[in-house]
């Protein structure tokens with residue numbers, strides 16, 4: 001097998017949130033272009049893991065290291081990681097109330113590309129992707145806090161992913177709350193982004209097998225109580241879906 005260049009390396013990470021130890025020695029490697037799945041019961045540390053890779057200041061790293069493209073980023077602020085190409089979909093904090101979708105996306109594109117993107121340039125790219133994602137063109141005129149439906153939020157995530165063209169996409173429950181048609185649009189959208197950027201690496205967090213029927217993961221990790229307890233191929237998703245987590249829970 002051809003050796004692929006390393007994209008993300010996590011070394012023995014211990015992470016606390018408000019004095020609770022949540023990640024208890026997690027190591028993981030993602031190479032360029034690989035799609036990884038992270039599965040595990042509620043509260044096992046999946047979202048914490050994605051947030052720590054993005055640099056969310058709400059979590060403190062007790063020990064361990066994070067490398068991105070071979071450079072240590074353990075202590076870099078989130079905006080610096082985003083500029084380097086780490087992507088975690090934006091969750092609409094209230095601080096930017098009033099900002100329209102198209103304004104927000106243009107700002108994000110400029111920040112990621114580190115250059116000015118004209119209104120026209122942004123509009124052309126935006127319209128192109130909105131069409132591909134089967135989104136109503138009027139969506140871009142809405143305010144970011146404008147009561148998006150579950151499906152709209154998730155499509156907006158994929159829209160951000162497409163326009164920011166990151167090197168690593170962290171997708172946390174991008175499929176939750178989607179009806180079957182919207183799930184297909186979101187998965188097709190991801191696959192399209194991936195096709196245009198075959199080097200895109202991804203860590204996809206979900207509870208359900210159905211997403212992985214549409215997006216094929218290369219490697220599947222199972223996390224329980226802050227430990228990665230199993231690593232396998234796509235067949236691990238089916239095993240979890242069929243038998244649940246019992247087999248591993250008894251071992252922890």
Ligand SMILES: Nc1ncnc2c1ncn2[C@@H]1O[C@H](COP(=O)(O)OP(=O)(O)OP(=O)(O)O)[C@@H](O)[C@H]1O
Pocket residue numbers: 017018020022040041042043044045046047048049058
């Ligand atoms: N900011 C925080 N402060 C305190 N505790 C937290 C914080 N974030 C997460 N935790 C705790 O850490 C544990 C892991 O949470 P996390 O959100 O990472 O789980 P998860 O695997 O994503 O779960 P789910 O499948 O329900 O989304 C939980 O017990 C949670 O309550």
Ligand SMILES: [Mg+2]
Pocket residue numbers: 046047048172
């Ligand atoms: Mg979670």
